[in-house]
Amino acid sequence: MTTTMDPSAVAADAVVLDDIDARPGSTTSLLRTLIGLYLRTLGGTISSAALVRLAADLSIPTARARTAITRLKQRGLLIAAPNASYDLNPAAVPMLERGDRRIFEVRTMRAGDDWTLVSATIPETRRDLRHQLRSRLQFLGAGAVAPGLWIVPGHLDGELEMLLDEIGARSFATLFRTADPRPARPLAEAVSAWWDLTALRAEHERFLTSVAALDTSAPFAAYVRLIDSWRVLPYIDPGLPAELLPADWPGARSVATFEGLSRELSGRALQHVQQCTTG
Template sequence: MGRGLGVVGDAVLDDVDARPGSTTSLLRTVVGLYLRPLGGTITPAALVGLAEGLGIPAARARTAITRLKKHGLLLNGPGILTLNPAAIPMLERGDRRIFAVRTMRSGDEWMLISATIPESRRDLRHQLRRRLQYLGAGAVSAGLWILPGHLDAEVEELLDELGTRTFATLFRTADPRPAMPLAEAAADWWDMDALRAEHERFLTSVSVLELQHPFAAYTRLLDSWRVIPYTDPGLPAELLPADWPGTRSVETFQRLRAELADAALAHARNAVG
């Protein structure tokens, strides 16, 4: 659950785009959560069985598994599905982003990215803008983005991956000074209404989880949560509205993860045998 190269990289973009709750999204979440601790292999029947534990009919599960193989997340062998080794670094990066939620504090450094990509490479310009949004970057102006300074390494990796490093200059600052108050500028740089809607969607989805079924509850919890750490930059409290739902959603995710994760993995181990 992160970014990768080649086919895997394209698949991850699809994963971020896919709305939580779809069959393919849920199966990707199952693969990302459980295949590594299960040894990296699983039979198609066992994966379909786990999907049925989420209320997914077998036919739909098999279709989703075909999509995961097409995107390169799973490799097909004789009677076995194997997690693509090329996907493991991508999943590990995703783990760090999804589980280790970072929030800026007052005085933390920001990163500014200035990128001028030739008109002849408009496709590359679009890719860069899209991928920076998935890092939680805000758009200050055309060709200038801002994001938390602790994402420095991810920005460098992204620029290298897209081949755009030669077009970009990076700056670090703890004191951005727009013409308006910083909180007002932040409301222009990020789509705060869309971020609020994501947090409220997540909190609504959590309210209907059946916690007596840890495997299904935890898988759906992760599937609903996974988009937020990629799009919400974790702005410091003074730049957020007083009624911001993000703090509550982070606390809710961490509490339910602690409550459900071990039991969910135990269920997966027993189900796969």
């Protein structure tokens, strides 16, 4: 007899939703942010009813919330548990911990800090890996110096090693550390070619516009939306030295805005979640 497997039944070691798989502001992204913020604090389990109630506090209708929850189960972030509840997939914890470091421990280079260069030669037979490496390096905040050669701030060296191991590309890559890269033109000009600063500026402006509209009288919804809007930026913006960026660069303003609102909202938001899940 042939048995059809429920697509929502995902093994605990299945591939889980990656850090920026879901578009910020979407229903799936907001729930993924909610889960990343609070499910570990709640012991890794939440009832279906509580999750739907919290979604309602984010102005997500019940039907849309249940559809998004199903999607998160299919992608392996959540696992169905007894008593109409959900467990956090243990395989998602390293991803969430990586996100914690990026989101809440913002780092910026200073003049003279180390850089790491990555030279990777991947055979034609592994074009899939080549594409994956390129997209993941962009997500890490790497600049493209030349085909097969990328550069990242030295403080991202550990994450770079993890990325290469995670996707199986370490054997194709050689890493170099330097505090003195010497392009043929001034370093600030080279940086503007290695990174798409226009796109990065647009992301900062998007973030600043989105948080200006937050209703801080509803701290839970405001905090989840703050994190959801912010969480992409610390990945794609590597934190380049101010000396190498335009004078009106909005990065410092974004960081200060995020940190100030986070301090203001996080405690009250957690109280709301605890009341909602224990009542």
